[in-house]
Amino acid sequence: MKDFKPEIKESSEWLSKIGADPTGGMTRLLYTPEWIDAQLALKKAFDTAGLTTSRDAVGNLFGRLTGSKYPDKVILTGSHIDTVVNGGNLDGQFGIEASFMAIKYLKETYGAPLRTLEVVSLAEEEGSRFPYVFWGSKNIVGSAKAEDVRDICDADCVNFVDAMHAAGFHFRPESEPVRSDIAAFVELHIEQGKVLETEGKNIGVVTSIVGQRRYDIRLKGEANHAGTTPMSYRKDTVYAFSRICYESIEKARAEGDPLVLTFGKVEPKPNTVNVVPGFTHFTIDCRHTDKATLVRFTKEIEADIQRIAGEMGITAEIDLWMDEDPIPMDKQLVACLSHLCEANKANYRLMHSGAGHDSQIFAPRVPTVMIFVPSINGISHNPAEKTNQADLDEGVRMLAHTLYQLAYTEQGGNI
Structure with missing residues (x-):
């Protein structure tokens, strides 16, 4: 498989400029101009790569590579585009970049998959602007409630609904059915802890979220x-x-x-x-x-x-x-990812996630698994957030292997 390190560096550099903080790090809050610019930049990149792009009512962005045999079975992968205030440039963002790189590589190498591959840039996960978390993933699975956000405001007293409308988005229509085409969700994320680094591992296969x-x-x-x-x-x-x-x-x-x-x-x-x-x-x-x-x-x-x-x-x-509640990852997907790690001689371990992620919203509803890569000194939500390029590269490789197994093989339909 190709060396993704040059592409990782290039992708991180251009996307990290959007919302870059003059004091270091980045701030990209839901429905702000920086958030809008980042989603538009990603849409352009998805379009250029030949993916079919779309945005849902609340602003989740999708890039689709339609399956040739089972187009209504979607293997969804990605993470969130928002950040904490003055955060790093890997939390959330790297999961989107990696998913896009993996899908683009698979498209260029193998052509159309059997099942549809879709990268998602989720609108919001952090709760950094408004006192509400997982707005993006909760809207996809249908658990977001309009009444939960109608009366909440940010630190500048801007109402959630006003901010959403100003950015060009609105509530998901109640008559619109919840997506039923997602066959699996795979999320790649930095660990935000020191376990992998301390044990000298490159990959974490997440078994549950606390x-x-x-x-x-x-x-x-x-x-x-x-x-x-x-x-x-x-x-x-x-x-x-x-x-x-x-x-x-x-x-x-x-x-x-x-x-x-x-x-x-x-x-x-x-x-x-x-x-x-x-x-x-x-x-x-x-x-x-x-x-x-x-x-x-x-x-x-x-x-x-x-x-x-x-x-x-x-x-x-x-x-x-x-x-x-604690949320377990799908046992079959965990076993599949573990097998792929062994087959590709990845230095991995099974582990739980001590932090919350969008995967915990998807997991009760669709088969879900997470892949971790190490965080240097366990630092996250901080401009000093960093992961070695070799570990980022290994993360994209294992994500690509997983997506290939799920989308390009007949056996992937049994998971």
Whole structure:
């Protein structure tokens, strides 16, 4: 198979200019001018390569290579075009570039596939502009709801619907049937972690995406004078938070991998040097590949929070606002990809994804698998996000092998 490294470098350079941040990195948020320009540039590239292009109601972009024998069976591949604010140029974007490169190579080498191949540049995944995630993939599978976004705004108070209409898009008509032609979805993504790099592997075959539980916790005590309030009289919510944080993280460490627990945001009030903090708001993010373990562990943490609060004479309000189940990848596709890795002597390992991806939206509805390539130092959502060119090349190669198996062989129809 060809060396994709020169094409990877060229593709990344021209697409990364769209939304490039003057301070480094890139910012390409849903329905902004940068987002529009990126989708138009990709459409032009798809057109030039001889793919049939289209955009759906919300702005997902597709480039299609129609199958000669089973045109209504679509092997879909791609990722999301949006970024976080001041992010890197691989998260999402590389998955689109790689899918396009792989399909173009297969077209030029083997001609028309048996089943239709389609690259997708998904409109949105990150939730960076509006408080809503997976807008692109949720619209494709039909799980997006108009009422969920009608009243949300970005940091500049721009309404979601107004931004969508200004960009030339609208809600998917309720009368429009959900796509039923997608036979499989394959997503290539950077790992955004250090497992592959640490173990010296080039490819990760993803078996599942972790479940997540996220909380907002509000501790209510009593604000009082820092100099005149004896320690034994205090209802100090920062002290309560510190106990909760310490005990919870120690419990998570004892639980062991693959459970992870994060206290990501802490806001004490009045947050001044000479007042005992009477109110503290903080968040918890807990993830695991097994739903029962995730629920059991987080229930224990909830009980610990209430116990500590009670011991200190304060109250705790616990709001579980995200409860996402772990999502397994398709076993047959995982086995197929593993076999292809072995046949092509790829240095790979089976692994789970600790981050959320569009694949978790597709997987409950169509056979889905993910391919990971290493991230240097595990850095992502950062201008320093980087992967060695040889690893990017290996990722495109394994994606091309997978798409060939699914779209060009009769056996691909059995997966």
